[in-house]
Amino acid sequence: MRGLMMAGALAATALAAALPAAAQSGQSCFRVTDWYGWKAPDDHTVYLNVGGNRIFRLDMAGACPLLTLGSSRIVSIDRGGSGLVCSPLDLDLHVSQGGGISTGCSVNGMSELTPDQIAALPKHLRP
Numbered sequence: 828m829r830g831l832m833m834a835g836a837l838a839a840t841a842l843a844a845a846l847p848a849a850a851q852s853g854q855s856c857f858r859v860t861d862w863y864g865w866k867a868p869d870d871h872t873v874y875l876n877v878g879g880n881r882i883f884r885l886d887m888a889g890a891c892p893l894l895t896l897g898s899s900r901i902v903s904i905d906r907g908g909s910g911l912v913c914s915p916l917d918l919d920l921h922v923s924q925g926g927g928i929s930t931g932c933s934v935n936g937m938s939e940l941t942p943d944q945i946a947a948l949p950k951h952l953r954p
């Protein structure tokens with residue numbers, strides 16, 4: 828029995844060590860594979876739909892003009908290949924227009940919207 832408890836404690840410690848510090852501290856995270864839609868109200872803001880019922884707001888460090896063009900698409904968001912995004916440091920946002928060369932956009936803020944904030948978003952801005 829003691830051996831099982833020790834094994835469980837070691838497994839929990841290993842899992843905590845594998846997660847980014849932000850995930851361990853309770854900050855909202857998401858898996859890249861759960862992201863499937865986005866909208867940009869301007870060239871400094873992106874709303875990501877994650878899992879169908881969660882929305883994250885990304886704030887750009889500077890203007891990212893391709894975000895507001897109708898034929899643009901986000902071609903990558905994951906930095907380092909872990910698949911887990913917990914902070915702007917985990918993001919490597921690249922936007923492409925019409926499948927052409929992508930442009931990197933620096934993200935300096937990330938927050939998960941509350942249900943009230945989601946409800947307050949105009950319908951045309953909900954991803």
